[in-house]
Amino acid sequence: MVFASLFAVTTILERKGLGRFQNRYGPNRVGPYGLLQPLADGLKSLTKEDIVPRSADKVVHLLAPLILVTAAFLGYAVLPIGRNMVAVNLDAGVLYFFAAGSIVEVSIFMAGWSSANKYSLLGAMRAIAQMISYEVPLILSAIVVIMAAGSLSTVTIVEQQAGYTGIFPHWYVFTPWGFAGFVLFMIAATAESNRSPFDLPEGESEIIAGYYIEYSGFKFALFFLGEYLGMFATSGLAITLFLGGWAAPFSFLTWIPSYLWFFLKLLTLIAAFIWARGTFPRLRMDQLMGLAWKFMLPMTLLNIFTAGVWHFMPTGISRWLVCTFLIVAPWMLLSRGLKQRKKLQVRTYRFAE
Amino acid sequence: MTVSFLILAALTIAGTAAAMSLRNLIHCVLTLTLGFVGLAMLYLQLGAQFVGFTQILVYVGAVAILAVFAIMMTQSVGPHVQPALSSFWVPGSVVASAVFAVLAWAICSGATSVRTPPQHDVSVNQIGDALMHKFALPLEIMGLLLTAALIGAVILAMPEKKGEQ
Numbered sequence: 001m002v003f004a005s006l007f008a009v010t011t012i013l014e015r016k017g018l019g020r021f022q023n024r025y026g027p028n029r030v031g032p033y034g035l036l037q038p039l040a041d042g043l044k045s046l047t048k049e050d051i052v053p054r055s056a057d058k059v060v061h062l063l064a065p066l067i068l069v070t071a072a073f074l075g076y077a078v079l080p081i082g083r084n085m086v087a088v089n090l091d092a093g094v095l096y097f098f099a100a101g102s103i104v105e106v107s108i109f110m111a112g113w114s115s116a117n118k119y120s121l122l123g124a125m126r127a128i129a130q131m132i133s134y135e136v137p138l139i140l141s142a143i144v145v146i147m148a149a150g151s152l153s154t155v156t157i158v159e160q161q162a163g164y165t166g167i168f169p170h171w172y173v174f175t176p177w178g179f180a181g182f183v184l185f186m187i188a189a190t191a192e193s194n195r196s197p198f199d200l201p202e203g204e205s206e207i208i209a210g211y212y213i214e215y216s217g218f219k220f221a222l223f224f225l226g227e228y229l230g231m232f233a234t235s236g237l238a239i240t241l242f243l244g245g246w247a248a249p250f251s252f253l254t255w256i257p258s259y260l261w262f263f264l265k266l267l268t269l270i271a272a273f274i275w276a277r278g279t280f281p282r283l284r285m286d287q288l289m290g291l292a293w294k295f296m297l298p299m300t301l302l303n304i305f306t307a308g309v310w311h312f313m314p315t316g317i318s319r320w321l322v323c324t325f326l327i328v329a330p331w332m333l334l335s336r337g338l339k340q341r342k343k344l345q346v347r348t349y350r351f352a353e
Numbered sequence: 354m355t356v357s358f359l360i361l362a363a364l365t366i367a368g369t370a371a372a373m374s375l376r377n378l379i380h381c382v383l384t385l386t387l388g389f390v391g392l393a394m395l396y397l398q399l400g401a402q403f404v405g406f407t408q409i410l411v412y413v414g415a416v417a418i419l420a421v422f423a424i425m426m427t428q429s430v431g432p433h434v435q436p437a438l439s440s441f442w443v444p445g446s447v448v449a450s451a452v453f454a455v456l457a458w459a460i461c462s463g464a465t466s467v468r469t470p471p472q473h474d475v476s477v478n479q480i481g482d483a484l485m486h487k488f489a490l491p492l493e494i495m496g497l498l499l500t501a502a503l504i505g506a507v508i509l510a511m512p513e514k515k516g517e518q
Contacts, residue, residue, distance in 0.1 A: 060383065092402045092477045099406040102414025106386055109421055113379060128418055135414070152477050 008038035021278030048217035060114035065222035067107040072229035074100035082259030093154040112211035123210025137296035138188035144307040158245030171244040176323040177307040182242040189234040197280035235269040365391030386417040
C-alpha cells in the first residue's frame with residue numbers, strides 16, 4: 001500500500017521534474033500546483049475502455065500484467081524498511097529477491113507475444129535480451145556485499161553495516177569495492193527496470209511503445225505500476241546492500257525513526273533516476289550490449305577480486321590505496337580501450353538542424 | 354500429506370500435463386514454466402530454500418526464456434496446428450510406463466527398509482561452506498567448463514573474416 005502510493009507521488013514528481021529539465025511547466029491543472037494529477041490519471045485509466053486485439057491470445061494477454069505486478073510485489077517481502085520492519089527474514093533473502101525479479105522476464109515475454117503485433121514482439125525481444133544481459137552484472141555486483149557480510153539475509157546485511165566511527169557510519173558504499181559495486185549496481189538496476197537511458201524496449205520513436213503497445217486502460221496502468229515498483233524494489237535493495245539500510249547517515253541523527261531514513265534514501269535514489277532520465281540520451285542496441293558484456297562484466301568480476309584483497313589485507317591506509325588502485329586503473333584502461341576503437345567526432349546533421 | 358502439498362502437486366502435474374497436451378508450442382512452454390514454479394514451491398515447502406530459489410532463478414528466468422527463443426527462431430510465426438499424438442505414441446507410452454513401474458517399485462520396496470535419521474534444516478550458510486571447502490575442486494571444474502562454453506559461444510557468434518570464406 002505504501003509503495004503503491006509512493007508510485008503516485010513519484011509519477012507527479014517525475015513529470016514535474018522532467019518538465020523543469022525540459023524547460024516547461026509539467027502538469028499544473030489538476031488541484032494546487034497539479035498535485036492531484038495522479039488521482040486524475042488513475043481514474044482515467046480505470047474508466048477507459050479495455051481493448052484486446054482480435055488476433056491476440058486472450059488468456060495470456062490478460063495474465064501478463066497480473067503476473068508482472070505480482071512478481072514486482074514479491075521482492076518487497078525481504079526488504080527491511082526500518083528497525084525490525086521486514087515481512088520475512090529469509091535465510092536466502094537476496095537470492096529470493098533476484099528469483100522474484102526473474103519472473104518479470106516471463107511476463108514481459110507473455111505480453112509481447114500474446115499481443116500478436118510486430119512491434120510488441122520486437123520490444124519484448126529487446127527487453128528480454130537487455131534484462132538477461134544486465135542481470136549478470138546486477139547479481140555479480142551484489143556478491144561483494146554478500147562476501148563482506150557473510151550472509152544472504154537482508155537483515156543480517158543491514159546489521160553488519162551498523163555502528164559508527166566518530167560520526168560516520170560503516171556503510172559498504174564507503175569502501176573502494178563498495179563504491180564501485182554501488183555504481184555498477186545502480187547502472188545495472190537502471191537497465192533492469194527499463195528506465196532511460198536504457199529504455200530501448202519502449203523506444204517511442206522506433207517501436208512505438210514496445211511490449212505494451214496493445215494494452216490500454218487499467219492493464220496499461222498495471223504495466224506502469226509494475227515498472228515503477230520494480231524500480232523502487234531494486235533501489236530498496238541497493239539501499240539495503242550498500243547504503244546501510246534504515247540506518248541514519250550520522251550518529252547524532254539516530255533519533256529520527258528508522259523507516260523515515262529508508263524512505264528518504266529511497267526518494268533520493270528515485271530523484272537520481274529521474275535526473276538520469278532527464279539528462280542522458282537513449283543508447284543504441286549494440287552500445288547497450290557492449291556496455292553490459294565488455295565493461296560491466298569485467299568490472300564486476302574485478303570488483304569481487306578487490307573485495308577479496310580488501311578482506312585479507314591488514315587494516316590501515318595501505319589497503320585503501322591498493323584497493324582504490326585495483327578499481328580505478330582498470331576502470332580507466334577499460335573505458336579508454338573501448339573508446340579507442342571507435343572514431344568519435346562531432347556529427348554533422350543534414351536535416352535536423 | 355498436507356493440503357498445501359496437495360495443491361502444489363496438483364499445480365505441478367497440471368502444468369506439466371498441459372505442457373504435453375496443448376497444441377500451441379508457446380503455450381506449452383508457458384505451462385511448463387508453471388510446472389517449474391510448482392516444483393520450486395515443493396522444494397520450498399520441504400525447507401530447501403537454496404534449491405527452491407535457484408530453481409526459479411534458473412528454470413523460470415533462463416531455461417523457459419531460452420526455450421521460448423528457440424521455438425520462435427526455428428518455427429514460422431503464428432500458431433502452428435499439429436496433431437496432439439505423434440506417430441510413435443505406442444512405444445513411447447510403453448517406455449514411459451515401464452520407467453514409472455521401475456521407479457515406483459524401487460520407492461515402494463525401499464521405503465520401509467531404510468529409515469533416514471531426522472535431518473536438521475540445512476541453511477544456506479552451510480551449503481556455501483560446503484561448496485567453498487569440501488567441494489572446492491568440483492566447483493572450480495564446473496567454473497572452468499562454463500568458461501570454456503562461454504568462450505565457445507563467443508567464437509560461434511563472431512562474424513567470420515572475409516579471407517576465410
